[in-house]
Amino acid sequence: MHVxxxxxxxxxxxxxxxxxxxxxxxxxGTRDPQATLARTEPDQxxxxxxxxxxxxxxxxxxxxxxxxxxxxxxxxxxxxxxxTLEVLGLAGADNLAGKVLVDIANPLDFSAGFPxxxxxKDTDSLGEQVQRAFPEAKVVKSLNTLTASLMVEPxxxxxxxxxxxxxxxxxxxxxxxxxLESFGHDDVIDLGGIETARGTEMLLPVWLRLMGxxxxxxxxxxxxx
Amino acid sequence: MHVxxxxxxxxxxxxxxxxxxxxxxxxxGTRDPQATLARTEPDQxxxxxxxxxxxxxxxxxxxxxxxxxxxxxxxxxxxxxxxTLEVLGLAGADNLAGKVLVDIANPLDFSAGFPxxxxxKDTDSLGEQVQRAFPEAKVVKSLNTLTASLMVEPxxxxxxxxxxxxxxxxxxxxxxxxxLESFGHDDVIDLGGIETARGTEMLLPVWLRLMGxxxxxxxxxxxxx
Numbered sequence: 001m002h003v004x005x006x007x008x009x010x011x012x013x014x015x016x017x018x019x020x021x022x023x024x025x026x027x028x029g030t031r032d033p034q035a036t037l038a039r040t041e042p043d044q045x046x047x048x049x050x051x052x053x054x055x056x057x058x059x060x061x062x063x064x065x066x067x068x069x070x071x072x073x074x075x076x077x078x079x080x081x082x083x084t085l086e087v088l089g090l091a092g093a094d095n096l097a098g099k100v101l102v103d104i105a106n107p108l109d110f111s112a113g114f115p116x117x118x119x120x121k122d123t124d125s126l127g128e129q130v131q132r133a134f135p136e137a138k139v140v141k142s143l144n145t146l147t148a149s150l151m152v153e154p155x156x157x158x159x160x161x162x163x164x165x166x167x168x169x170x171x172x173x174x175x176x177x178x179x180l181e182s183f184g185h186d187d188v189i190d191l192g193g194i195e196t197a198r199g200t201e202m203l204l205p206v207w208l209r210l211m212g213x214x215x216x217x218x219x220x221x222x223x224x225x
Numbered sequence: 226m227h228v229x230x231x232x233x234x235x236x237x238x239x240x241x242x243x244x245x246x247x248x249x250x251x252x253x254g255t256r257d258p259q260a261t262l263a264r265t266e267p268d269q270x271x272x273x274x275x276x277x278x279x280x281x282x283x284x285x286x287x288x289x290x291x292x293x294x295x296x297x298x299x300x301x302x303x304x305x306x307x308x309t310l311e312v313l314g315l316a317g318a319d320n321l322a323g324k325v326l327v328d329i330a331n332p333l334d335f336s337a338g339f340p341x342x343x344x345x346k347d348t349d350s351l352g353e354q355v356q357r358a359f360p361e362a363k364v365v366k367s368l369n370t371l372t373a374s375l376m377v378e379p380x381x382x383x384x385x386x387x388x389x390x391x392x393x394x395x396x397x398x399x400x401x402x403x404x405l406e407s408f409g410h411d412d413v414i415d416l417g418g419i420e421t422a423r424g425t426e427m428l429l430p431v432w433l434r435l436m437g438x439x440x441x442x443x444x445x446x447x448x449x450x
Contacts, residue, residue, distance in 0.1 A: 199431030206424030225444035
């Protein structure tokens with residue numbers, strides 16, 4: 001499959017690397033490819049620059065958001081929640097139309113410090129905002145409830161855990177479920193329409209407090225039933 | 226232990242019955258004990274009236290909120306989120322002072338139908354409202370993330386799952402953890418201060434959508450780590 005991964009952070013790197021390892025043709029989209037690849041300093045969080053990751057994954061192409069989306073069958077939004085609508089606008093509605101758009105972002109608002117609050121919640125969600133802004137894209141909210149490394153290697157926990165899909169298009173959700181299973185997910189719950197993204201996005205407050213209490217983000221929710 | 230359970234619904238019945246079975250001295254608090262016991266019709270949800278449950282648990286006393294709280298060492302708020310502050314006001318600040326107050330309620334707002342939204346969230350929580358309104362009570366938020374029957378019999382799932390405690394007083398939390406363990410809980414995570422109740426209360430939106438998707442409330446979250 002031809003996949004565009006929009007975003008060059010930890011989530012984008014994890015998803016792009018795993019998809020490439022699985023044999024997909026992957027293009028990472030970024031605002032300014034030259035600038036992204038030229039950066040050699042660690043980011044604010046102390047993470048290695050994208051260029052270092054790219055050196056280890058030469059098979060992954062880097063392009064503008066629009067070029068990446070235009071060439072893809074499936075698009076993954078791995079940008080931050082605050083940037084999502086702008087990034088998808090730069091990717092272009094025409095380049096997203098008719099395609100599966102996997103939205104991993106969470107609408108975290110860090111303006112008042114840590115832990116962040118949610119900029120949209122309860123009566124709306126970022127997933128719904130994306131679907132409304134790009135009505136011809138087949139938005140599937142997923143993978144926003146666990147840390148990047150576990151999104152793509154859930155078996156690293158040594159025990160089954162759960163991920164969720166929310167979206168209006170059954171075929172698009174089936175495509176995403178297949179992708180999730182190829183990552184190693186063996187318990188995918190279809191919550192229903194994109195409205196149900198309100199539920200998974202509102203998991204973030206307890207996720208953040210669990211990270212504080214456990215001292216690690218290396219955990220995931222399992223729905224025991 | 227002398228325990229007051231404030232509220233006569235499914236949660237109050239489950240908690241009061243289990244505590245009585247474990248040998249505690251239990252008083253259920255209600256607005257008007259005579260009226261509560263006189264009711265013989267099922268409620269709006271089709272549940273049997275409290276009097277039928279009471280007939281099966283004659284060892285449990287029924288008293289006003291204030292009388293129940295006055296005689297207790299530990300108080301459980303099993304009222305609805307919308308009624309919580311009023312119920313605790315009727316119980317009386319003096320009767321709650323210095324005591325462990327386990328808050329199980331969720332601030333669900335059904336005014337716009339189902340699924341309900343949250344009347345307080347993200348920058349505040351019902352747990353914090355209770356602690357602010359009754360500063361001399363030792364509020365511990367817990368058990369608000371699973372269905373009543375599993376709160377008191379988690380082993381019915383056949384597999385370990387997780388419950389959380391949030392509160393300012395370490396000794397009060399230790400008392401609650403001991404009580405939870407006596408119910409069968411073997412994975413209790415201390416999230417931190419009462420502020421962390423924001424996280425567990427915001428689990429309700431995904432809980433409600435999971436109930437819709439799974440067709441049952443008989444499930445619980447496990448934090449796999």
